[in-house]
Amino acid sequence: MAKPNIPDIVVSRLPLYLQTLNHLLREGEEVVSSDELSEKVGIPAVQIRKDLSFFGGFGVKGKGYDIIHLIDNLRSILNLNQIWPMVIVGVGNLGQALIRYQGFARQGFEIVLALDINPNIIGTEIAGIVVQDVETMDTALRSSDIRIALLTVPANAAQSTADALVAHGIKAILNYAPIILKLPEGVRVANIDPVLKLEHLTYYLS
Protein backbone atom coordinates (compact mmCIF):
# COMPACT_ATOMS: atom_id res chain seq x y z
CA MET A 1 0.00 0.00 0.00
CA ALA A 2 2.08 2.93 -1.24
CA LYS A 3 1.07 6.51 -0.58
CA PRO A 4 0.88 7.79 -4.16
CA ASN A 5 0.46 11.38 -3.03
CA ILE A 6 4.03 11.75 -1.79
CA PRO A 7 6.57 12.80 -4.43
CA ASP A 8 9.07 10.09 -5.20
CA ILE A 9 11.90 12.58 -4.95
CA VAL A 10 10.92 13.18 -1.33
CA VAL A 11 10.93 9.45 -0.61
CA SER A 12 14.35 9.15 -2.22
CA ARG A 13 15.83 11.56 0.32
CA LEU A 14 14.55 9.75 3.39
CA PRO A 15 17.20 7.00 3.29
CA LEU A 16 19.83 9.71 3.22
CA TYR A 17 18.40 11.34 6.33
CA LEU A 18 18.23 7.95 7.99
CA GLN A 19 21.85 7.21 7.18
CA THR A 20 23.01 10.49 8.70
CA LEU A 21 20.77 10.11 11.75
CA ASN A 22 22.30 6.69 12.36
CA HIS A 23 25.77 8.25 12.24
CA LEU A 24 24.73 10.91 14.74
CA LEU A 25 23.22 8.29 17.03
CA ARG A 26 26.45 6.28 16.97
CA GLU A 27 28.31 9.46 17.92
CA GLY A 28 26.12 9.73 21.00
CA GLU A 29 23.91 12.61 19.90
CA GLU A 30 20.33 12.60 21.11
CA VAL A 31 18.75 15.61 19.46
CA VAL A 32 19.43 17.32 16.16
CA SER A 33 18.05 20.46 14.55
CA SER A 34 17.22 20.62 10.88
CA ASP A 35 20.11 23.04 10.52
CA GLU A 36 22.63 20.60 11.93
CA LEU A 37 21.22 17.76 9.88
CA SER A 38 21.31 19.97 6.82
CA GLU A 39 25.00 20.58 7.39
CA LYS A 40 25.74 16.85 7.59
CA VAL A 41 23.53 15.69 4.78
CA GLY A 42 24.07 18.53 2.36
CA ILE A 43 20.40 19.32 1.83
CA PRO A 44 18.77 22.65 2.85
CA ALA A 45 17.20 22.61 6.30
CA VAL A 46 13.86 23.84 5.03
CA GLN A 47 13.71 21.04 2.53
CA ILE A 48 14.38 18.49 5.24
CA ARG A 49 11.59 19.96 7.34
CA LYS A 50 9.20 20.04 4.42
CA ASP A 51 10.05 16.46 3.45
CA LEU A 52 9.43 15.23 6.97
CA SER A 53 6.21 17.21 7.27
CA PHE A 54 4.70 15.05 4.52
CA PHE A 55 4.65 12.26 7.06
CA GLY A 56 3.96 14.13 10.27
CA GLY A 57 5.40 16.54 12.78
CA PHE A 58 8.36 14.75 14.28
CA GLY A 59 10.18 17.70 15.77
CA VAL A 60 9.90 19.87 18.83
CA LYS A 61 9.83 23.61 18.23
CA GLY A 62 12.71 25.45 19.81
CA LYS A 63 14.61 22.19 20.22
CA GLY A 64 14.87 20.00 17.13
CA TYR A 65 14.33 16.32 16.45
CA ASP A 66 14.77 13.48 18.91
CA ILE A 67 17.11 11.27 16.93
CA ILE A 68 15.88 7.90 18.13
CA HIS A 69 12.29 8.94 17.62
CA LEU A 70 12.94 10.22 14.11
CA ILE A 71 14.92 7.11 13.16
CA ASP A 72 12.03 4.97 14.38
CA ASN A 73 9.59 6.93 12.29
CA LEU A 74 11.71 6.88 9.16
CA ARG A 75 12.30 3.16 9.51
CA SER A 76 8.60 2.64 9.81
CA ILE A 77 7.82 4.83 6.80
CA LEU A 78 10.38 2.97 4.70
CA ASN A 79 9.17 -0.45 5.88
CA LEU A 80 12.49 -1.24 7.50
CA ASN A 81 11.09 -2.83 10.64
CA GLN A 82 11.64 -6.27 9.20
CA ILE A 83 14.40 -8.33 7.65
CA TRP A 84 14.16 -8.24 3.87
CA PRO A 85 15.39 -11.49 2.35
CA MET A 86 16.94 -11.11 -1.09
CA VAL A 87 18.03 -13.31 -3.98
CA ILE A 88 21.11 -12.55 -6.05
CA VAL A 89 21.42 -13.85 -9.57
CA GLY A 90 24.89 -13.94 -11.11
CA VAL A 91 27.68 -14.85 -8.75
CA GLY A 92 30.70 -13.53 -10.64
CA ASN A 93 33.14 -10.83 -9.61
CA LEU A 94 30.51 -8.38 -8.53
CA GLY A 95 28.02 -10.90 -7.19
CA GLN A 96 30.59 -12.40 -4.88
CA ALA A 97 31.60 -8.99 -3.59
CA LEU A 98 27.96 -8.19 -2.83
CA ILE A 99 27.39 -11.49 -1.06
CA ARG A 100 30.40 -10.73 1.14
CA TYR A 101 29.30 -7.15 1.77
CA GLN A 102 28.37 -6.70 5.43
CA GLY A 103 26.48 -3.48 4.79
CA PHE A 104 23.30 -5.14 3.55
CA ALA A 105 22.70 -7.30 6.62
CA ARG A 106 23.57 -4.41 8.88
CA GLN A 107 20.60 -2.50 7.48
CA GLY A 108 18.22 -5.45 7.45
CA PHE A 109 18.77 -6.74 3.93
CA GLU A 110 19.87 -10.35 3.83
CA ILE A 111 20.98 -12.30 0.80
CA VAL A 112 19.48 -15.73 1.42
CA LEU A 113 19.66 -17.23 -2.05
CA ALA A 114 22.37 -17.05 -4.71
CA LEU A 115 21.85 -18.38 -8.23
CA ASP A 116 24.21 -18.86 -11.14
CA ILE A 117 24.33 -20.75 -14.41
CA ASN A 118 27.99 -21.78 -14.33
CA PRO A 119 28.59 -25.36 -13.09
CA ASN A 120 31.95 -24.32 -11.68
CA ILE A 121 30.25 -21.77 -9.45
CA ILE A 122 27.13 -23.74 -8.53
CA GLY A 123 27.73 -25.54 -5.25
CA THR A 124 30.51 -23.26 -4.06
CA GLU A 125 30.00 -21.51 -0.75
CA ILE A 126 30.48 -17.76 -0.30
CA ALA A 127 30.07 -16.18 3.10
CA GLY A 128 27.85 -19.03 4.19
CA ILE A 129 25.67 -19.09 1.07
CA VAL A 130 25.82 -22.13 -1.20
CA VAL A 131 25.29 -21.07 -4.81
CA GLN A 132 22.34 -22.84 -6.46
CA ASP A 133 21.62 -23.61 -10.09
CA VAL A 134 19.55 -20.83 -11.66
CA GLU A 135 17.31 -23.60 -13.02
CA THR A 136 16.03 -24.10 -9.50
CA MET A 137 14.71 -20.55 -9.31
CA ASP A 138 11.14 -21.75 -9.56
CA THR A 139 11.16 -24.00 -6.51
CA ALA A 140 13.56 -21.86 -4.52
CA LEU A 141 11.47 -18.72 -4.89
CA ARG A 142 8.09 -20.41 -4.64
CA SER A 143 8.86 -21.68 -1.17
CA SER A 144 10.17 -18.32 0.06
CA ASP A 145 8.97 -14.84 0.79
CA ILE A 146 11.75 -13.19 -1.20
CA ARG A 147 10.51 -10.09 -3.01
CA ILE A 148 13.79 -8.31 -3.77
CA ALA A 149 16.43 -9.42 -6.27
CA LEU A 150 19.95 -8.24 -6.97
CA LEU A 151 20.69 -8.71 -10.64
CA THR A 152 24.37 -9.18 -11.43
CA VAL A 153 24.40 -11.27 -14.57
CA PRO A 154 26.01 -10.12 -17.85
CA ALA A 155 24.02 -7.54 -19.79
CA ASN A 156 22.86 -9.98 -22.46
CA ALA A 157 21.24 -12.22 -19.83
CA ALA A 158 19.75 -9.43 -17.75
CA GLN A 159 16.34 -8.95 -19.42
CA SER A 160 15.48 -12.65 -19.60
CA THR A 161 16.65 -13.20 -16.05
CA ALA A 162 14.61 -10.24 -14.84
CA ASP A 163 11.54 -11.61 -16.65
CA ALA A 164 12.01 -14.96 -14.93
CA LEU A 165 12.41 -13.30 -11.54
CA VAL A 166 9.21 -11.32 -12.03
CA ALA A 167 7.37 -14.43 -13.18
CA HIS A 168 8.35 -15.98 -9.87
CA GLY A 169 7.03 -13.17 -7.73
CA ILE A 170 9.92 -10.72 -7.41
CA LYS A 171 8.60 -7.18 -6.93
CA ALA A 172 11.79 -5.10 -6.77
CA ILE A 173 15.05 -5.45 -8.66
CA LEU A 174 18.34 -3.75 -8.01
CA ASN A 175 19.88 -4.00 -11.45
CA TYR A 176 23.65 -3.79 -11.90
CA ALA A 177 23.68 -4.72 -15.59
CA PRO A 178 24.27 -1.77 -17.95
CA ILE A 179 20.94 -2.08 -19.67
CA ILE A 180 17.46 -0.63 -19.28
CA LEU A 181 15.06 -3.33 -18.17
CA LYS A 182 11.48 -3.42 -19.48
CA LEU A 183 9.25 -4.78 -16.77
CA PRO A 184 5.51 -4.79 -16.04
CA GLU A 185 3.78 -2.20 -13.90
CA GLY A 186 4.05 -2.99 -10.24
CA VAL A 187 7.65 -4.14 -10.40
CA ARG A 188 10.12 -1.52 -9.29
CA VAL A 189 13.63 -1.29 -10.66
CA ALA A 190 16.60 0.68 -9.43
CA ASN A 191 19.75 0.78 -11.49
CA ILE A 192 23.35 0.99 -10.39
CA ASP A 193 25.68 1.78 -13.24
CA PRO A 194 29.04 3.32 -12.39
CA VAL A 195 29.88 4.02 -16.02
CA LEU A 196 26.85 6.30 -16.39
CA LYS A 197 27.98 8.16 -13.27
CA LEU A 198 31.51 8.51 -14.62
CA GLU A 199 30.24 9.82 -17.94
CA HIS A 200 28.23 12.37 -16.03
CA LEU A 201 31.32 13.42 -14.09
CA THR A 202 33.52 13.80 -17.14
CA TYR A 203 31.15 16.36 -18.59
CA TYR A 204 32.44 18.71 -15.92
CA LEU A 205 36.11 17.79 -16.25
CA SER A 206 37.34 20.60 -18.50
Added chain:
Amino acid sequence: MAKPNIPDIVVSRLPLYLQTLNHLLREGEEVVSSDELSEKVGIPAVQIRKDLSFFGGFGVKGKGYDIIHLIDNLRSILNLNQIWPMVIVGVGNLGQALIRYQGFARQGFEIVLALDINPNIIGTEIAGIVVQDVETMDTALRSSDIRIALLTVPANAAQSTADALVAHGIKAILNYAPIILKLPEGVRVANIDPVLKLEHLTYYLS
Protein backbone atom coordinates in the same frame (compact mmCIF):
# COMPACT_ATOMS: atom_id res chain seq x y z
CA MET B 1 35.33 24.67 -18.81
CA ALA B 2 31.82 23.54 -17.95
CA LYS B 3 28.76 25.09 -19.57
CA PRO B 4 26.98 26.30 -16.45
CA ASN B 5 23.84 27.19 -18.37
CA ILE B 6 22.81 23.60 -19.04
CA PRO B 7 20.75 21.96 -16.29
CA ASP B 8 22.60 19.15 -14.58
CA ILE B 9 19.56 16.95 -14.87
CA VAL B 10 19.81 17.23 -18.64
CA VAL B 11 23.49 16.28 -18.56
CA SER B 12 22.67 13.29 -16.37
CA ARG B 13 20.43 11.85 -19.07
CA LEU B 14 22.97 12.05 -21.88
CA PRO B 15 24.93 8.96 -20.77
CA LEU B 16 21.67 7.03 -20.83
CA TYR B 17 20.99 8.09 -24.40
CA LEU B 18 24.54 7.18 -25.34
CA GLN B 19 24.22 3.74 -23.81
CA THR B 20 21.05 3.00 -25.75
CA LEU B 21 22.45 4.42 -28.98
CA ASN B 22 25.44 2.12 -28.62
CA HIS B 23 23.09 -0.85 -28.25
CA LEU B 24 21.22 0.19 -31.39
CA LEU B 25 24.46 0.61 -33.30
CA ARG B 26 25.57 -2.90 -32.30
CA GLU B 27 22.23 -4.22 -33.56
CA GLY B 28 23.01 -2.72 -36.96
CA GLU B 29 20.63 0.25 -36.84
CA GLU B 30 21.71 3.42 -38.62
CA VAL B 31 18.95 5.89 -37.90
CA VAL B 32 16.62 6.31 -34.94
CA SER B 33 13.69 8.62 -34.28
CA SER B 34 13.15 10.22 -30.91
CA ASP B 35 10.04 8.02 -30.60
CA GLU B 36 12.00 4.81 -31.02
CA LEU B 37 14.73 6.01 -28.70
CA SER B 38 12.09 7.01 -26.18
CA GLU B 39 10.69 3.50 -26.25
CA LYS B 40 14.11 1.97 -25.54
CA VAL B 41 15.32 4.44 -22.96
CA GLY B 42 12.07 5.03 -21.12
CA ILE B 43 12.13 8.81 -21.39
CA PRO B 44 9.52 10.85 -23.34
CA ALA B 45 10.51 11.61 -26.92
CA VAL B 46 9.93 15.32 -26.51
CA GLN B 47 12.26 15.41 -23.54
CA ILE B 48 14.97 13.66 -25.51
CA ARG B 49 14.59 16.19 -28.30
CA LYS B 50 14.62 19.11 -25.91
CA ASP B 51 17.67 17.75 -24.08
CA LEU B 52 19.58 17.33 -27.33
CA SER B 53 18.52 20.76 -28.55
CA PHE B 54 20.51 22.33 -25.71
CA PHE B 55 23.60 21.26 -27.58
CA GLY B 56 22.50 21.65 -31.17
CA GLY B 57 20.26 20.23 -33.84
CA PHE B 58 21.49 16.73 -34.45
CA GLY B 59 18.47 15.29 -36.19
CA VAL B 60 16.93 15.41 -39.64
CA LYS B 61 13.29 16.40 -39.84
CA GLY B 62 11.07 13.70 -41.23
CA LYS B 63 13.81 11.11 -40.68
CA GLY B 64 15.32 11.02 -37.22
CA TYR B 65 18.87 10.91 -35.89
CA ASP B 66 21.87 9.37 -37.58
CA ILE B 67 23.09 7.08 -34.84
CA ILE B 68 26.82 7.30 -35.50
CA HIS B 69 26.63 11.04 -35.81
CA LEU B 70 24.67 11.43 -32.57
CA ILE B 71 26.99 9.09 -30.68
CA ASP B 72 29.95 11.14 -31.89
CA ASN B 73 28.34 14.31 -30.69
CA LEU B 74 27.35 12.94 -27.31
CA ARG B 75 30.83 11.52 -26.77
CA SER B 76 32.29 14.88 -27.57
CA ILE B 77 29.88 16.72 -25.25
CA LEU B 78 30.68 14.32 -22.41
CA ASN B 79 34.44 14.52 -23.04
CA LEU B 80 34.65 10.84 -23.89
CA ASN B 81 37.03 11.19 -26.81
CA GLN B 82 39.93 10.25 -24.61
CA ILE B 83 40.97 7.52 -22.22
CA TRP B 84 40.31 8.55 -18.63
CA PRO B 85 42.88 7.02 -16.29
CA MET B 86 41.59 6.35 -12.79
CA VAL B 87 42.93 5.45 -9.37
CA ILE B 88 41.11 3.10 -7.03
CA VAL B 89 41.69 3.28 -3.29
CA GLY B 90 40.67 0.27 -1.23
CA VAL B 91 41.25 -3.10 -2.85
CA GLY B 92 38.95 -5.31 -0.81
CA ASN B 93 35.94 -7.28 -1.97
CA LEU B 94 34.42 -4.49 -3.95
CA GLY B 95 37.66 -2.91 -5.13
CA GLN B 96 38.84 -6.18 -6.61
CA ALA B 97 35.55 -6.69 -8.41
CA LEU B 98 35.79 -3.21 -9.90
CA ILE B 99 39.39 -3.73 -11.02
CA ARG B 100 38.30 -6.90 -12.80
CA TYR B 101 35.24 -5.25 -14.34
CA GLN B 102 35.64 -5.03 -18.12
CA GLY B 103 32.91 -2.42 -18.49
CA PHE B 104 35.08 0.53 -17.48
CA ALA B 105 37.79 0.02 -20.08
CA ARG B 106 35.20 -0.70 -22.73
CA GLN B 107 33.86 2.84 -22.25
CA GLY B 108 37.26 4.50 -22.00
CA PHE B 109 37.77 4.45 -18.23
CA GLU B 110 40.95 2.69 -17.21
CA ILE B 111 42.02 1.84 -13.68
CA VAL B 112 45.76 2.44 -13.82
CA LEU B 113 46.57 2.68 -10.13
CA ALA B 114 45.31 0.68 -7.16
CA LEU B 115 46.13 1.65 -3.59
CA ASP B 116 45.54 -0.11 -0.29
CA ILE B 117 46.78 0.07 3.28
CA ASN B 118 46.89 -3.66 4.03
CA PRO B 119 50.36 -5.23 3.67
CA ASN B 120 48.78 -8.52 2.66
CA ILE B 121 47.12 -6.84 -0.30
CA ILE B 122 49.92 -4.46 -1.30
CA GLY B 123 52.04 -6.11 -3.97
CA THR B 124 49.38 -8.53 -5.15
CA GLU B 125 48.38 -8.36 -8.80
CA ILE B 126 44.76 -8.13 -9.93
CA ALA B 127 43.88 -8.13 -13.60
CA GLY B 128 47.35 -6.83 -14.42
CA ILE B 129 47.43 -4.11 -11.78
CA VAL B 130 49.91 -4.41 -8.91
CA VAL B 131 48.44 -2.92 -5.74
CA GLN B 132 50.56 -0.13 -4.28
CA ASP B 133 50.88 1.17 -0.76
CA VAL B 134 48.48 4.06 -0.16
CA GLU B 135 51.45 5.91 1.36
CA THR B 136 52.84 6.28 -2.14
CA MET B 137 49.78 8.24 -3.28
CA ASP B 138 51.76 11.44 -3.38
CA THR B 139 54.42 10.32 -5.86
CA ALA B 140 52.10 8.06 -7.81
CA LEU B 141 49.54 10.78 -8.46
CA ARG B 142 52.04 13.60 -8.90
CA SER B 143 53.64 11.87 -11.87
CA SER B 144 50.31 11.08 -13.54
CA ASP B 145 47.38 12.78 -15.17
CA ILE B 146 44.80 10.90 -13.12
CA ARG B 147 41.84 13.10 -12.23
CA ILE B 148 39.22 10.50 -11.32
CA ALA B 149 39.23 8.28 -8.24
CA LEU B 150 37.12 5.30 -7.23
CA LEU B 151 36.79 5.27 -3.47
CA THR B 152 36.21 1.81 -2.01
CA VAL B 153 37.68 2.03 1.47
CA PRO B 154 35.65 1.42 4.63
CA ALA B 155 33.34 4.27 5.63
CA ASN B 156 35.51 5.41 8.53
CA ALA B 157 38.48 5.93 6.21
CA ALA B 158 36.53 7.51 3.37
CA GLN B 159 36.62 11.21 4.31
CA SER B 160 40.33 11.31 5.11
CA THR B 161 41.17 9.32 2.00
CA ALA B 162 39.05 11.64 -0.12
CA ASP B 163 40.80 14.65 1.40
CA ALA B 164 44.17 13.14 0.53
CA LEU B 165 43.06 12.40 -3.02
CA VAL B 166 41.86 15.97 -3.50
CA ALA B 167 45.09 17.33 -2.04
CA HIS B 168 46.87 15.37 -4.74
CA GLY B 169 44.88 16.77 -7.61
CA ILE B 170 41.89 14.45 -7.95
CA LYS B 171 38.89 16.35 -9.38
CA ALA B 172 36.16 13.71 -9.44
CA ILE B 173 35.37 10.91 -7.00
CA LEU B 174 33.05 7.99 -7.44
CA ASN B 175 32.34 7.19 -3.82
CA TYR B 176 31.16 3.72 -2.80
CA ALA B 177 31.43 4.28 0.96
CA PRO B 178 28.08 4.81 2.71
CA ILE B 179 28.90 8.28 3.88
CA ILE B 180 28.42 11.83 2.63
CA LEU B 181 31.77 13.34 1.72
CA LYS B 182 32.52 17.00 2.41
CA LEU B 183 34.81 18.28 -0.28
CA PRO B 184 35.84 21.70 -1.60
CA GLU B 185 34.14 23.43 -4.50
CA GLY B 186 35.44 22.27 -7.82
CA VAL B 187 35.64 18.62 -6.81
CA ARG B 188 32.73 16.58 -8.03
CA VAL B 189 31.43 13.56 -6.18
CA ALA B 190 29.02 10.87 -7.29
CA ASN B 191 27.80 8.31 -4.80
CA ILE B 192 26.91 4.68 -5.30
CA ASP B 193 25.11 3.22 -2.33
CA PRO B 194 22.96 0.14 -2.92
CA VAL B 195 21.49 0.25 0.58
CA LEU B 196 19.98 3.69 -0.06
CA LYS B 197 18.45 2.35 -3.27
CA LEU B 198 17.03 -0.66 -1.46
CA GLU B 199 15.54 1.51 1.27
CA HIS B 200 13.91 3.58 -1.45
CA LEU B 201 12.47 0.44 -3.04
CA THR B 202 11.07 -0.96 0.19
CA TYR B 203 8.96 2.15 0.65
CA TYR B 204 6.84 0.86 -2.21
CA LEU B 205 6.75 -2.77 -1.09
CA SER B 206 3.40 -2.91 0.69
Added chain:
DNA sequence: AAAACCTTGTGATTTGATTCACAACTATTA
Protein backbone atom coordinates in the same frame (compact mmCIF):
# COMPACT_ATOMS: atom_id res chain seq x y z
C1' DA C 1 7.39 34.81 35.42
C1' DA C 2 8.72 37.60 31.89
C1' DA C 3 11.74 38.33 28.18
C1' DA C 4 14.72 36.70 24.73
C1' DC C 5 15.79 33.16 21.88
C1' DC C 6 15.37 29.12 19.04
C1' DT C 7 13.35 25.96 15.86
C1' DT C 8 9.55 23.76 13.64
C1' DG C 9 5.88 23.47 10.24
C1' DT C 10 3.64 25.49 6.39
C1' DG C 11 1.06 28.81 3.16
C1' DA C 12 2.68 31.76 -0.45
C1' DT C 13 5.99 32.60 -3.85
C1' DT C 14 9.54 31.71 -6.91
C1' DT C 15 12.23 28.89 -9.62
C1' DG C 16 12.91 25.11 -12.55
C1' DA C 17 11.48 21.08 -15.39
C1' DT C 18 8.28 18.90 -18.27
C1' DT C 19 4.79 18.74 -21.53
C1' DC C 20 1.97 20.79 -25.11
C1' DA C 21 1.20 22.42 -29.58
C1' DC C 22 2.66 23.41 -33.83
C1' DA C 23 5.53 25.56 -37.56
C1' DA C 24 9.22 24.10 -40.40
C1' DC C 25 11.27 20.94 -43.03
C1' DT C 26 12.23 16.18 -45.15
C1' DA C 27 10.91 11.99 -47.11
C1' DT C 28 7.60 9.15 -49.38
C1' DT C 29 3.65 8.13 -52.14
C1' DA C 30 0.35 8.85 -55.83
Added chain:
DNA sequence: TAATAGTTGTGAATCAAATCACAAGGTTTT
Protein backbone atom coordinates in the same frame (compact mmCIF):
# COMPACT_ATOMS: atom_id res chain seq x y z
C1' DT D 1 4.69 17.46 -59.16
C1' DA D 2 1.45 17.63 -55.69
C1' DA D 3 -0.28 15.62 -51.81
C1' DT D 4 0.45 12.98 -47.70
C1' DA D 5 2.98 11.44 -43.90
C1' DG D 6 6.66 11.65 -40.69
C1' DT D 7 9.77 13.90 -37.57
C1' DT D 8 12.47 17.61 -35.53
C1' DG D 9 13.10 21.76 -32.80
C1' DT D 10 11.12 25.15 -29.87
C1' DG D 11 8.16 29.01 -27.80
C1' DA D 12 4.30 28.89 -24.70
C1' DA D 13 1.83 26.76 -21.16
C1' DT D 14 1.58 23.71 -17.47
C1' DC D 15 3.14 21.19 -13.73
C1' DA D 16 6.30 20.16 -9.95
C1' DA D 17 9.90 21.28 -6.70
C1' DA D 18 12.48 24.34 -3.95
C1' DT D 19 12.73 28.39 -1.34
C1' DC D 20 10.94 32.26 1.25
C1' DA D 21 8.90 34.31 5.08
C1' DC D 22 6.85 34.02 9.22
C1' DA D 23 3.40 32.57 12.84
C1' DA D 24 3.24 29.30 16.42
C1' DG D 25 5.01 27.10 20.02
C1' DG D 26 8.74 25.41 22.78
C1' DT D 27 13.23 26.37 25.55
C1' DT D 28 16.51 29.02 28.06
C1' DT D 29 17.95 32.93 30.55
C1' DT D 30 17.46 36.50 33.79
